[in-house]
Amino acid sequence: MAAVMTSDQDDIDRLAIEMTECKHMGMTVLNPDVNESFVEFAVVPNEKKIRFGMAAVKGVGVAAVEEILRARDEGKFTSIEDFAKRVSTSRVNKKAYEALIKTGAFDGFGTRSDLLFNLEDILSFASKLQKEALSGQTDLFGDLGGGSGLMPSIELKTAPVRYTEKEQLMWERELLGLYISAHPLDNFDAFFEEQTIPLHSVTPKIDGQLVTIGGLVTTLRSIVTKSGSKMAFVGLEDKTGDGEVIVFPKLYEQLGDNLRADVVLKVTGKISARDREGNMGDEAKM
Structure with missing residues (x-):
């Protein structure tokens, strides 16, 4: 190994x-x-x-x-x-x-x-x-x-x-590049194993599926849409990899200030690996 x-x-x-x-x-x-x-x-x-x-x-x-x-x-x-x-x-x-x-x-x-x-x-x-x-x-x-x-x-x-x-x-x-002596998610191992799929398994192969993932918020980028509403792109990381969750305006209104770096989240949503034209890409997001 x-x-x-x-x-x-x-x-x-x-x-x-x-x-x-x-x-x-x-x-x-x-x-x-x-x-x-x-x-x-x-x-x-x-x-x-x-x-x-x-x-x-x-x-x-x-x-x-x-x-x-x-x-x-x-x-x-x-x-x-x-x-x-x-x-x-x-x-x-x-x-x-x-x-x-x-x-x-x-x-x-x-x-x-x-x-x-x-x-x-x-x-x-x-x-x-x-x-x-x-x-x-x-x-x-x-x-x-x-x-x-x-x-x-x-x-x-x-x-x-x-x-x-x-x-x-x-x-x-x-x-x-990794946490070695400990991990911020150490106390969540059993919880995530029972209730989520690991982030490394979020691939284009499961495009369109409804899944639950969990992890630590590592990045957070908020934008204002043309209609004036806020949405966010949230970088999430678990012990197996990382991924991105798109938080649309309606949900963003509910979460708002609770979205911040280093918070542990469990998220349920559909996986998408397609672009705006519907073409399959190499990366999958929620």
Whole structure:
């Protein structure tokens, strides 16, 4: 399954379906981790788990991952300080650090809030130490100046503001394309399974059928018709894919302010895959 997910890592819809399949197979897909992930998706040894590949994180290129793996060949990282000492800042830059923190790859070394708050200090520490090592002033695995002093260290300060679980899930969605550590719809699994069809099954094959779907509102676009009435195009997402629901004026009048991003909806309506001339298209909407 890890190989299939690697081949589909640029196809978020396919990945979402494969993650659902993993769940049905009793397998868990985990966030990337600097001590366990590789370039591609990989099975965790002796466990029914798959680790997200670090190269699948937006802002983290293959060269950065290869540098992390090179340093990890010498032994697993024991702290964010150890990582900063051993991984070149010329290969793993601020953008890569930030993306890896936000997607949970450093969760073993501190909270995402604290690591982001201290990121500038971490990078300054790493850059200074590595420059001194290149000039011969510092041995990265020894003392300063030939052995009499102590190695510099990082003291992580507590972030004054803690990021919420919702904010952290949105980072995962932005940088991985999917929610990994949790999903806003986790509490609705049984409800949706009993009362709706999954969004990935909404295709032109069921054109004209009356169905019930459910999911999280991700986008909302309202327009004013020629008659002056309001209608909306609502982007909906579940754990298998996404779709669009057209809310016509009469229903829009009833729903109005209740239509907003991040609301969970259950919707019943007819599926249409035809254009205004009645020709069958490639996409289906409700």
